Amino acid sequence: MASILSTENLYYTHPGATQYALKNINLEVKEGDFTLIAGPTGSGKSTLALCLTGLIPQVIVGDMKGTVLVDGKDTRQYEVYQMAQYIGLVFQNAENQLCALDVEDEIAFGPRHLNLSKEETEARVENTLRLMQLEQFRDRDPQTLSRGQKIGLAVASVLSMKPKVLILDEPTLGQDSSRINSLVSMLKTMSKEGLAIVVITHDINFAAEHASRVVVIDNGKILLDGEPHMVLSQEEVLHSASLEPPGSVRLSKLLGLPPMLTVDEISKALQNREEAGG
Amino acid sequence: MFRGLFQYVDSNSPIHRLNPQVKLLMLLPVLLLAIAANGIVTLLFVFAFVLSLYLLARIPRSRYRAILIIGLFSSLSFFFFGMFFYFGFYQHPEGTITILTWIFRPEQAESMPILGPFLLWLTGGRGIVIAQEGLVWGTVTTLKFSIALFSSNLMIMTTKPKEILLSLSKIGIPVKITFVAMTALRFVPVVMEEYYTIMNAQQARGLKIKKLNPKSIFEGLTTTLTTLIVNIIKRARILALAMETRGFGAKVQKVSYEELKMTPRDKTLTAVIFAATVTIIILMLFYPYHTGFTL
Numbered sequence: 001m002a003s004i005l006s007t008e009n010l011y012y013t014h015p016g017a018t019q020y021a022l023k024n025i026n027l028e029v030k031e032g033d034f035t036l037i038a039g040p041t042g043s044g045k046s047t048l049a050l051c052l053t054g055l056i057p058q059v060i061v062g063d064m065k066g067t068v069l070v071d072g073k074d075t076r077q078y079e080v081y082q083m084a085q086y087i088g089l090v091f092q093n094a095e096n097q098l099c100a101l102d103v104e105d106e107i108a109f110g111p112r113h114l115n116l117s118k119e120e121t122e123a124r125v126e127n128t129l130r131l132m133q134l135e136q137f138r139d140r141d142p143q144t145l146s147r148g149q150k151i152g153l154a155v156a157s158v159l160s161m162k163p164k165v166l167i168l169d170e171p172t173l174g175q176d177s178s179r180i181n182s183l184v185s186m187l188k189t190m191s192k193e194g195l196a197i198v199v200i201t202h203d204i205n206f207a208a209e210h211a212s213r214v215v216v217i218d219n220g221k222i223l224l225d226g227e228p229h230m231v232l233s234q235e236e237v238l239h240s241a242s243l244e245p246p247g248s249v250r251l252s253k254l255l256g257l258p259p260m261l262t263v264d265e266i267s268k269a270l271q272n273r274e275e276a277g278g
Numbered sequence: 279m280f281r282g283l284f285q286y287v288d289s290n291s292p293i294h295r296l297n298p299q300v301k302l303l304m305l306l307p308v309l310l311l312a313i314a315a316n317g318i319v320t321l322l323f324v325f326a327f328v329l330s331l332y333l334l335a336r337i338p339r340s341r342y343r344a345i346l347i348i349g350l351f352s353s354l355s356f357f358f359f360g361m362f363f364y365f366g367f368y369q370h371p372e373g374t375i376t377i378l379t380w381i382f383r384p385e386q387a388e389s390m391p392i393l394g395p396f397l398l399w400l401t402g403g404r405g406i407v408i409a410q411e412g413l414v415w416g417t418v419t420t421l422k423f424s425i426a427l428f429s430s431n432l433m434i435m436t437t438k439p440k441e442i443l444l445s446l447s448k449i450g451i452p453v454k455i456t457f458v459a460m461t462a463l464r465f466v467p468v469v470m471e472e473y474y475t476i477m478n479a480q481q482a483r484g485l486k487i488k489k490l491n492p493k494s495i496f497e498g499l500t501t502t503l504t505t506l507i508v509n510i511i512k513r514a515r516i517l518a519l520a521m522e523t524r525g526f527g528a529k530v531q532k533v534s535y536e537e538l539k540m541t542p543r544d545k546t547l548t549a550v551i552f553a554a555t556v557t558i559i560i561l562m563l564f565y566p567y568h569t570g571f572t573l
Contacts, residue, residue, distance in 0.1 A: 050519075055522065055523065059519065059522060079527065080527070081522060081526060081528040082528070084524055084528075085525070087523075088523065089520075091519070093516060097517060097520030097521075101438075101443070101460070105440070109524055112530060113524065113526060113527075114525055114528070115528070115529075143464070143468055158524065
């Protein structure tokens with residue numbers, strides 16, 4: 001699959017700061033990838049998201065070195081609204097990014113700014129409403145929705161622009177587990193259709209079993225980058241970044257099995273072992 | 279206290295059903311009169327007209343509270359300002375205005391330690407009087423302000439925010455400007471909610487506000503407002519970034535696809551409003567003293 005988002009030797013310093021907020025970030029995301037970027041609070045995850053969308057250096061000042069390419073386009077050379085059709089970002093605090101007067105308008109905001117036709121805009125709004133199960137709220141004021149619904153709407157308002165990369169910053173905060181599960185299954189479907197998804201989180205358990213890749217960041221540096229089983233088995237490195245690997249990894253180690261991410265995987269492995277041994 | 283100020287009230291009154299553009303147009307003669315007319319009778323008549331529209335709009339009584347408090351507070355401050363510090367008294371020599379009583383004569387300054395010389399300095403050596411013209415000025419300004427406040431609040435209370443946005447952009451006001459105005463309006467309830475949260479949290483941590491002690495109220499307000507302003511700035515920054523990543527700033531031909539339909543009744547009303555506006559302008563130009571208008 002083709003690379004859709006890549007950074008090369010990316011360095012960033014906040015205005016007035018002396019230390020790098022991001023140090024030598026080399027990242028490549030391909031079409032249909034489901035990438036998890038994990039790290040403790042203040043590790044530079046959200047700053048990285050701002051770099052990837054081009055908000056840094058176009059809107060937010062500071063010293064950025066290196067290049068970020070989205071769909072082959074350098075973020076330095078395009079305005080943020082031009083990049084908006086390729087890369088979407090759902091911010092950490094969903095309710096702060098809702099600006100329209102009703103749910104339909106909120107979702108139509110992006111497509112309208114892409115200068116799509118009336119029919120196309122309406123079709124996209126309908127599709128996205130159905131996809132995010134927000135149909136019954138179409139005429140509601142976004143600020144009156146529940147927290148979980150607001151996050152759903154924030155995701156919907158970005159998805160309606162049909163970007164090639166979708167970045168979600170801490171989508172699990174303040175959500176109940178059933179909503180998280182439905183969000184994850186929706187994201188998985190989207191990634192199978194070719195959308196590259198980047199989830200930024202401090203909760204490494206979230207989607208670890210669904211992600212095709214996990215990147216661990218601490219102090220602005222990439223510590224680990226690779227397939228989830230490989231990354232999550234490195235307990236010492238994870239602990240040094242204040243991250244807690246899933247209990248199933250420890251359990252599988254105690255049972256003398258290779259690192260496993262879910263209970264199902266462990267039970268299957270145990271069954272296999274019994275059959276082989278028995 | 280201010281929950282419900284400048285917010286839409288859902289109802290199906292004749293005012294609610296009116297075309298938003300017609301409503302917006304109706305503000306024109308009303309505000310024109312509020313700015314240009316100086317006669318108390320004329321202004322009272324306009325104010326009564328605005329209030330009658332409130333009755334017609336069937337706004338529930340609970341929603342009057344905030345606007346009544348603001349209206350009363352501003353009226354009193356205009357009135358007292360006009361009563362005690364009428365500018366005409368300080369601008370013109372004595373005799374051109376009708377002085378009702380002296381509150382503070384310059385000769386009294388010597389018998390009052392500290393306060394006397396201070397008042398003398400504050401008033402440029404002229405003292406303080408209650409003048410008939412000052413009372414009139416206070417009443418007129420109060421009425422002007424109340425008309426503007428009540429009529430624009432009625433517009434917002436009876437028109438869906440989306441319709442206001444739509445009719446403003448129909449008139450030809452740039453989308454970016456209407457968007458800024460609407461965003462400011464729509465975040466009023468969010469900011470109020472946050473204000474109460476911050477205040478409750480600070481009270482839970484032991485902040486005591488004595489209701490009748492100005493010093494205590496001031497201290498409470500500064501701690502709460504500082505937090506609130508910082509939060510608003512943070513929120514505005516995120517909103518701006520989020521909108522930018524969703525394409526705000528791109529050149530757009532048409533932002534809204536919805537249409538506002540003008541019924542025959544709306545068209546008649548538009549004609550009446552236009553006629554009224556023209557009449558007002560003619561009256562102002564040709565008969566300023568007969569009608570109480572002075573330009």
